[in-house]
Amino acid sequence: MTYKLGKRPARDDAIKFKLSRYADSTVLPPAPPAFGHDALLGAKAWLMLGNDLYGDCVWAGAAHETMMLAREAGTAVTFADADVLGDYAAVTGFDPARPQTDQGTDMQAAADYRRKTGIVDAGGRRHAVAAYLALEPGNLVHLYQATYLFGAVGVGLELPESAFDQTDHGQTWDVVPRAPNAGGHYVPLVGRRADGLHVVTWGALQIMTEAFLKTYCDEAITYVSQDCLVAQKSPEGFDYAALVRDLAALGGTRTS
Numbered sequence: 001m002t003y004k005l006g007k008r009p010a011r012d013d014a015i016k017f018k019l020s021r022y023a024d025s026t027v028l029p030p031a032p033p034a035f036g037h038d039a040l041l042g043a044k045a046w047l048m049l050g051n052d053l054y055g056d057c058v059w060a061g062a063a064h065e066t067m068m069l070a071r072e073a074g075t076a077v078t079f080a081d082a083d084v085l086g087d088y089a090a091v092t093g094f095d096p097a098r099p100q101t102d103q104g105t106d107m108q109a110a111a112d113y114r115r116k117t118g119i120v121d122a123g124g125r126r127h128a129v130a131a132y133l134a135l136e137p138g139n140l141v142h143l144y145q146a147t148y149l150f151g152a153v154g155v156g157l158e159l160p161e162s163a164f165d166q167t168d169h170g171q172t173w174d175v176v177p178r179a180p181n182a183g184g185h186y187v188p189l190v191g192r193r194a195d196g197l198h199v200v201t202w203g204a205l206q207i208m209t210e211a212f213l214k215t216y217c218d219e220a221i222t223y224v225s226q227d228c229l230v231a232q233k234s235p236e237g238f239d240y241a242a243l244v245r246d247l248a249a250l251g252g253t254r255t256s
Helices: 057-072 081-092 107-116 140-150 162-168 210-216 226-231 240-249
Strands: 131-135 153-160 181-193 196-201 204-208 217-224
Touching: 057 081, 057 107, 057 153, 057 181, 057 196, 081 107, 107 131, 107 153, 107 217, 131 140, 140 153, 140 181, 140 210, 140 217, 153 162, 153 210, 181 204, 196 210, 204 210, 210 217
Parallel strands: none
Antiparallel strands: 131 217, 153 181, 153 217, 181 196, 196 204
């Protein structure tokens, strides 16, 4: 199987709002030892969504996140390769007829598009997020809490070449000393189990170790659902009211 990457280099402070500004880790309910909703989708449901041919991992990941969260809410949402590649093209200028345009995506630019426009599904419906928040890549407490509270975290990795071989052999992604850097890659972190951290990539669930995440993650984003903001549901320790005020000050609830 061929594997493409497609995350542009991380940019420090590209996202204005930080999870740490609104979340008090000492008050928020701790993430349990095991959590996640990835089992709601069958092993064959994730789909490659073009990431075997093109560097659209940021958009395939967005579709995977949306599929899982919609299923959690009792709705089935599907995506086709053309839908995902269309959003990739809209933001980056990608054109499959011009291979030089397949240069990947900046995570902040994709998050902004997901807020303002939304990604399109196979039925032509767009799915927008209400807001998005940056996480400190090395802050595992926040990474786990955000995944537990919001369902998924978009993780940016500087992926080592060893991950390709581990994927081919059905192995857990783990640190291999001195493995060369293959480039930037985006995976949704969707759960934690006894066997490790569950992410989605290349049309399947992949397990990684905590050491792998800490070593190779260079940026992370969590997305806040519109329903949470409208209903102002506030898990103790997460300041939705402050986030709503800040969003309004920047011109509406859908902002970053």
